[in-house]
Amino acid sequence: MVLLQGMIRALMFDLDNTLYSEKTGMEIHVVERINAFVASYLGIPIHQAHLIRREGARRFGTTLEWLVFEKGFSDPDAYFQAIHPEDEADCVPLDPLLGELLDSLPYEKLILTNSPMEHAQRILRKLGVQDRFAAVYDIRYNGLVGKPHPKAYLKVLEAAGLEVESTVFIDDLPKYIRGYQALGGRAILKDEGRRFLDLGFERIESLYELPKVL
Numbered sequence: 001m002v003l004l005q006g007m008i009r010a011l012m013f014d015l016d017n018t019l020y021s022e023k024t025g026m027e028i029h030v031v032e033r034i035n036a037f038v039a040s041y042l043g044i045p046i047h048q049a050h051l052i053r054r055e056g057a058r059r060f061g062t063t064l065e066w067l068v069f070e071k072g073f074s075d076p077d078a079y080f081q082a083i084h085p086e087d088e089a090d091c092v093p094l095d096p097l098l099g100e101l102l103d104s105l106p107y108e109k110l111i112l113t114n115s116p117m118e119h120a121q122r123i124l125r126k127l128g129v130q131d132r133f134a135a136v137y138d139i140r141y142n143g144l145v146g147k148p149h150p151k152a153y154l155k156v157l158e159a160a161g162l163e164v165e166s167t168v169f170i171d172d173l174p175k176y177i178r179g180y181q182a183l184g185g186r187a188i189l190k191d192e193g194r195r196f197l198d199l200g201f202e203r204i205e206s207l208y209e210l211p212k213v214l
């Protein structure tokens, strides 16, 4: 089979701040809970926890990886429970048009998130799109080693029977965009806050721009 250049077969979406607006404040609350968890686990003040975990997360990819691989932490489920309480999705409103938008994109759709499945399911239900994705791949699926590690993208593509060349990846963080580009894939940055205009990525400010750029 000859693969047409630029042919798209699938869309691989990030979840947080990609499928919903960063204006929901969800991320801010999650980060506050992460800082509180780290402060308590390490027995240090919150402002100090904030600084060292940011540095650790930068080196390892996520805060949890840093805790596990450098700080001897061994209870990921307790971590997820603390930072993703059951009512965490209260700040995310239903998006009555999102399902329609996704339906209008004639490609297989999946989710690759560095969060745990229970969080992903809550968000997808709140947005009203829990039935729009062929599969959701979470951080446990990737053995807690998520994006931007090459294996995180590749394992998911293989499981879904997809290839980098024909799968477009959409995420709101430049480091994850770079990770997918490094594998030779097409990646689109959702840059709602117009913070990354100078990075040269293909970018959108809203998911509703997807039909016109794909």
Ligand SMILES: [Mg+2]
Binding pocket: 014, 015, 016, 017, 018, 171, 172, 173
């Ligand atoms: Mg995100």
